[in-house]
Amino acid sequence: MLKKKLFITALLAIILNLSGCSTKKPVASGKKKPQTEKPAEKITEASEEIPEVTPEEIAQEIPATPEAAKEIPQERAFKKSPFVMREFRAAWIATVANINWPSKSGLSTAEQQREAIALLDFLKAHNYNAVIFQARPQADALYESELEPWSFFLSGVQGQAPEPYYDPLQFWLDAAHERGLELHVWLNPYRAHHSTGGKVTEESAVRKYPDFMVQLKNGMWWMDPAKKATQDHTSAVVMDIVKRYDIDGIHFDDYFYPYASYNKGEEFPDAANYAAYQREGGKLSRDDWRRDNVNQFVERIYKEIKAEKPQVKFGISPFGIYRPGHPRSITGMDQYSELYADARLWLNEGWVDYYSPQLYWKISQTAQSFPVLLGWWEQENHKNRHLWPGINIDFGGDDPNIIETVSQILITRGMLPESKGTIHWSIGPLLKYKNLSAGILENAYKRPALVPESSWLTTEVPEAPEVFAVKKGEDVLISWEHPSKNIFKWVVHYQYNGVWNYKIVTRDENTLILPVKVGGHPLMKYGVTAVDRVGTQSEFEEKLVDFIRI
Numbered sequence: 001m002l003k004k005k006l007f008i009t010a011l012l013a014i015i016l017n018l019s020g021c022s023t024k025k026p027v028a029s030g031k032k033k034p035q036t037e038k039p040a041e042k043i044t045e046a047s048e049e050i051p052e053v054t055p056e057e058i059a060q061e062i063p064a065t066p067e068a069a070k071e072i073p074q075e076r077a078f079k080k081s082p083f084v085m086r087e088f089r090a091a092w093i094a095t096v097a098n099i100n101w102p103s104k105s106g107l108s109t110a111e112q113q114r115e116a117i118a119l120l121d122f123l124k125a126h127n128y129n130a131v132i133f134q135a136r137p138q139a140d141a142l143y144e145s146e147l148e149p150w151s152f153f154l155s156g157v158q159g160q161a162p163e164p165y166y167d168p169l170q171f172w173l174d175a176a177h178e179r180g181l182e183l184h185v186w187l188n189p190y191r192a193h194h195s196t197g198g199k200v201t202e203e204s205a206v207r208k209y210p211d212f213m214v215q216l217k218n219g220m221w222w223m224d225p226a227k228k229a230t231q232d233h234t235s236a237v238v239m240d241i242v243k244r245y246d247i248d249g250i251h252f253d254d255y256f257y258p259y260a261s262y263n264k265g266e267e268f269p270d271a272a273n274y275a276a277y278q279r280e281g282g283k284l285s286r287d288d289w290r291r292d293n294v295n296q297f298v299e300r301i302y303k304e305i306k307a308e309k310p311q312v313k314f315g316i317s318p319f320g321i322y323r324p325g326h327p328r329s330i331t332g333m334d335q336y337s338e339l340y341a342d343a344r345l346w347l348n349e350g351w352v353d354y355y356s357p358q359l360y361w362k363i364s365q366t367a368q369s370f371p372v373l374l375g376w377w378e379q380e381n382h383k384n385r386h387l388w389p390g391i392n393i394d395f396g397g398d399d400p401n402i403i404e405t406v407s408q409i410l411i412t413r414g415m416l417p418e419s420k421g422t423i424h425w426s427i428g429p430l431l432k433y434k435n436l437s438a439g440i441l442e443n444a445y446k447r448p449a450l451v452p453e454s455s456w457l458t459t460e461v462p463e464a465p466e467v468f469a470v471k472k473g474e475d476v477l478i479s480w481e482h483p484s485k486n487i488f489k490w491v492v493h494y495q496y497n498g499v500w501n502y503k504i505v506t507r508d509e510n511t512l513i514l515p516v517k518v519g520g521h522p523l524m525k526y527g528v529t530a531v532d533r534v535g536t537q538s539e540f541e542e543k544l545v546d547f548i549r550i
Contacts, residue, residue, distance in 0.1 A: 088421025159203030350383030397433025
């Protein structure tokens with residue numbers, strides 16, 4: 001019954017909402033080692049065991065309906081490759097206030113690592129392919145840094161390193177990549193102290209950099225976006241991470257100038273700075289000046305990342321409403337005038353590689369309707385960047401929430417077929433509501449997916465691997481070799497009974513076992529493609545099986 005409800009609801013939603021929201025601009029398919037005790041649960045190296053595909057698994061993957069076949073021509077990211085699903089499937093993992101990880105401050109190194117592995121294993125098992133990990137919640141670091149102190153949310157004491165020592169970001173990064181997950185480092189660019197972050201001590205950035213810190217009425221501290229020192233410092237923090245860690249992305253959220261409630265409705269205290277700007281000949285109004293401060297910073301960060309490591313993606317998840325009346329039916333908070341975030345400009349100018357407006361409202365919520373807002377943002381995507389909306393999945397674990405979440409994923413696929421994807425706020429509800437995570441897996445994420453290609457980041461195409469096949473009893477061992485170490489994933493394609501299927505494997509693997517026959521049908525064709533860090537796939541070379549007798 002649930003499947004039937006999902007299908008009917010999603011179909012009606014797509015028909016009703018896509019009539020005026022068709023995609024007009026398709027995306028072109030174009031260290032230091034942690035010194036720590038071993039965690040309680042050993043991380044198995046991906047290369048230790050040869051993965052095996054069972055006949056039952058393959059039988060489940062074979063498309064059985066015309067609808068499945070119709071999806072093939074939508075995917076244009078490959079050269080001479082059979083279909084493989086492309087979709088960004090990510091979840092935010094918040095560390096501020098210990099929302100998602102670690103579950104509380106003061107855990108041992110082994111406990112923290114065990115929790116991290118459990119979260120990453122969960123995402124992999126549910127066919128996610130990326131994690132948005134908050135490594136800088138309040139101008140402090142969940143990694144080794146010479147610029148900012150160790151995070152309060154690790155130990156309960158700001159400035160205190162993990163004991164036994166390890167680098168949490170490096171641990172998360174290595175473990176994510178071992179599981180074929182991208183890891184994007186989520187930073188808050190201006191927040192200097194959170195109300196749940198303990199006392200402001202001498203270790204805090206608030207004390208270390210007092211010249212550009214501002215105290216708000218709710219107890220938080222904020223870096224003044226107008227100060228050059230603020231921009232220089234946060235830029236240094238971002239680029240330190242980009243240079244030292246093999247990350248897949250840098251991610252900012254919706255916090256630019258603070259929400260008005262943080263200062264109890266009073267003006268952000270920057271009158272002296274604005275007066276100095278005017279004395280120097282500045283002509284912008286105060287509001288435009290504030291927006292310009294943020295605009296310059298966003299552009300700067302994008303360009304600096306690209307100059308250092310072009311393959312590192314830069315993403316922003318702004319508040320979901322640009323301004324009330326954009327489009328006409330929409331009402332709500334005005335981030336343009338309250339947060340001084342000209343979020344439309346950043347997308348228009350292409351100062352991001354992906355954009356994830358926080359569309360945290362339901363499909364039928366007319367004044368903030370999910371598909372209506374998504375359609376508006378898509379029309380503003382002049383540079384054809386990835387548009388992967390953030391969605392709120394925390395409406396409960398019952399059937400209506402499962403239907404709502406899956407329907408939003410399906411609507412996104414229909415409206416943005418050239419670059420599908422969503423980010424889920426947050427991993428918490430997936431763990432809390434088992435029915436929800438199972439419903440997403442069964443009805444939306446049943447087949448693994450590659451992250452969509454970011455074709456503007458490179459013109460290079462990885463070489464095709466050299467592929468071999470050997471019959472071993474009732475199995476066929478597929479293996480491959482490749483000269484490059486810059487491959488992130490492999491896709492093994494195989495054909496039974498005229499139908500192509502695929503298996504996505506991690507970069508550390510170079511073999512896959514397939515059954516000789518499935519349902520009486522022999523393995524007929526196979527091939528392997530290489531996928532690099534920006535999602536570009538190598539040329540596909542189809543190989544015929546010539547050693548199996550029908």
